[in-house]
Amino acid sequence: MVLQSVIAPLPAFLITFANxxxxxxxxxxxxxxxSAxxxxxxxxxIARALGRPVVVKLLSESAMNTSDRFFQRYGQHTVLIARLVPVISFDVISYGSGLTSMRFVWFAVATGIGQLPATLLYxxxxxxxxxSIKALFWAFGIVIAVSIIIWLVKTKTSHHKHVL
Structure with missing residues (x-):
């Protein structure tokens, strides 16, 4: 879930469902x-320390403009509202919050409360x-994990061959 938040390869609800x-x-x-x-x-x-240019590279200017509009409209309640509405990007709001003057304590409380209903539901x-589906899911997960490990090893070894 931590990696999902930072690089967003999968929707969070899938990971929560799987957990x-x-x-x-x-x-x-x-x-x-x-984890969330x-x-x-x-x-x-990351947003607080590195600023908007880095966040735009991680997401997009369009995503950040959407976040800006949401913060302008809902102010301090943005995080809580966004966490309660499952179609609003978790990551965009998290990065966007770091670019505001919002205190981290409020961000953490709003995130914790707001994500609880969906987390429990999924x-x-x-x-x-x-x-039987659970067994299939475990098998699929193992295949994916092994595939990722093989890919990482191949990538690392091919990188070292080019360096030498």
């Missing part, structure tokens, strides 16, 4: 919630999946 599937409602929700909190904090502090739905 519910693999670890049950409560452990899946706890893992998803705490850490990822949101990381995005906030974890619950993941937990309700039957056993």
């Amino acid at each position: 519910g599937l693999l670890f049950g409602v409560w452990w899946g929700a706890a893992l998803s919630w705490s 909190m850490l990822g949101a904090a990381l995005c906030f502090f 974890s619950y739905l993941g937990d309700r999946v039957s056993g």
Whole structure:
């Protein structure tokens, strides 16, 4: 979830669903919630430390303009509203918050409260999946993990060959 927040390769609800599937409602929700909190904090502090030019490179000017408009319209309540509405990008709001004068404490409280309903819902739905699908999901996850490891090893070894 932390990597998902920073580089956003997957929608967060899929990871939360998977955590519910693999670890049950409560452990899946706890893992998803705490990881999302850490990822949101990381995005906030990246934006705060490195500024808008870096955030625009990570996201896009269009995404940041959307974030700006949302902050102009809803002010301090932006984070809470955005966390409660699942179609609003978690990452864009986290980065956007870091570019404002918002205190981190308010950001963290609003993020924690706002993401809780969806986290519990997706974890619950993941937990309700039957056993055979759960086994298939584990197998798929292992195949993906092994594929990523092989790709990383190949990339690293080919990079070293070009350096030498």
